[in-house]
Amino acid sequence: MSVWNFSAGPSMIPPEVMAQAQQEFCDFHGLGMGVVEMSHRWPEFMAVAQEAEALLRELMNIPDNYAVLFEQGGGRGQFAAVPLNLLPEDGFADYFVTGHWSRCAYKECAERYGDARLHECVVKDDNGQYVVDYSQMQVTPGASYAYLCLNETVNGIELFKLPEIGDVPLIADMSSDILTRPIDVTKFGAIIFGAQKNVAPAGLTVTIVRKDLIGKARKYCPSILDWAVLDKYESMYNTPNTFAWYMAGLAFQWIKALGGTAELERRNIEKSELLYNFLDQHPFYRCQVAKADRSRVNCVFNLANEDLNAEFLTQAKARNLIGLKGHKVLGGMRASIYNAMPIEGVRNLVAFLEEFAQAHS
Numbered sequence: 001m002s003v004w005n006f007s008a009g010p011s012m013i014p015p016e017v018m019a020q021a022q023q024e025f026c027d028f029h030g031l032g033m034g035v036v037e038m039s040h041r042w043p044e045f046m047a048v049a050q051e052a053e054a055l056l057r058e059l060m061n062i063p064d065n066y067a068v069l070f071e072q073g074g075g076r077g078q079f080a081a082v083p084l085n086l087l088p089e090d091g092f093a094d095y096f097v098t099g100h101w102s103r104c105a106y107k108e109c110a111e112r113y114g115d116a117r118l119h120e121c122v123v124k125d126d127n128g129q130y131v132v133d134y135s136q137m138q139v140t141p142g143a144s145y146a147y148l149c150l151n152e153t154v155n156g157i158e159l160f161k162l163p164e165i166g167d168v169p170l171i172a173d174m175s176s177d178i179l180t181r182p183i184d185v186t187k188f189g190a191i192i193f194g195a196q197k198n199v200a201p202a203g204l205t206v207t208i209v210r211k212d213l214i215g216k217a218r219k220y221c222p223s224i225l226d227w228a229v230l231d232k233y234e235s236m237y238n239t240p241n242t243f244a245w246y247m248a249g250l251a252f253q254w255i256k257a258l259g260g261t262a263e264l265e266r267r268n269i270e271k272s273e274l275l276y277n278f279l280d281q282h283p284f285y286r287c288q289v290a291k292a293d294r295s296r297v298n299c300v301f302n303l304a305n306e307d308l309n310a311e312f313l314t315q316a317k318a319r320n321l322i323g324l325k326g327h328k329v330l331g332g333m334r335a336s337i338y339n340a341m342p343i344e345g346v347r348n349l350v351a352f353l354e355e356f357a358q359a360h361s
């Protein structure tokens, strides 16, 4: 491993997956050409596509009454697709905002498509740390759906509980925590995720949606965002990102081989506890998120003395620890330790954090 890459996304892909893709790049399964060179309609690619979907269904235990759509347009595209598919002109939807990405989704709906009701669901506790206020996650009777983001990539906040919202469909953005732990798909009306955080290269977006919610899109919803169209054409209404789809399939195989989401959860708990326990013990560093709500995959922290930020990043880089700079809206530091990051990477980071603190205390 040449570097430990803590980028929030696009981000590290398992070295085994990278190596397999490299090996097959010019000659896929003896066909004398690469996956990126074939038509998406050829049986060779259709097999790749179907296998990826089957593996995702298996890994997440997705029931048959859910469609799995492979799309483009990113998380941002789905911020529009959700209201365009689910929110009637005269309806309204509840948005449970816990950080940057759920706020972006709320704004997309409120500013362009209709009546989005904002619920601020993060407050500061007595220690001045951010904490999720689940009591704010109440649906308004008659809502077409309730929306939340299970893992706030920028803020480092993860939801480990789901609100009880009865029959109102719960729509979740899982761009950064997909496949990091087992979840019960049947609790959701739809799950959306961009692949570039935990699964594959950028340019692939997946929607997992209960079939009875499909087919109600607004008339002017672009066909390419209309889940009914994508479902009907099996995600091949236009040319899909064949390379990212193929890479996602390789990642799903990798996850299956190592034991699935339960094993990944175990690893992600181990990695994140190692990092947070160190940060909590050391006055040189601060975590702004309360313990119970800390993301297992995006660890956001600050140096107590922020004047040292640039120096910190330079020295980290010299130690092959890269991508630690926090998101521009928040500053500080962020270590993204997704599925592909092995515990050795986190151990290396902790060793550096310790040395840097000692050298500057």
Ligand SMILES: *Cc1c(COP(=O)(O)O)cnc(C)c1O
Pocket: 009, 073, 074, 075, 076, 077, 101, 149, 151, 152, 153, 154, 173, 174, 175, 176, 194, 197
């Ligand atoms: C990165 C991210 C997005 C934005 O995804 P794009 O594919 O860049 O549009 C949305 N939601 C979450 C939780 C993210 O981490």
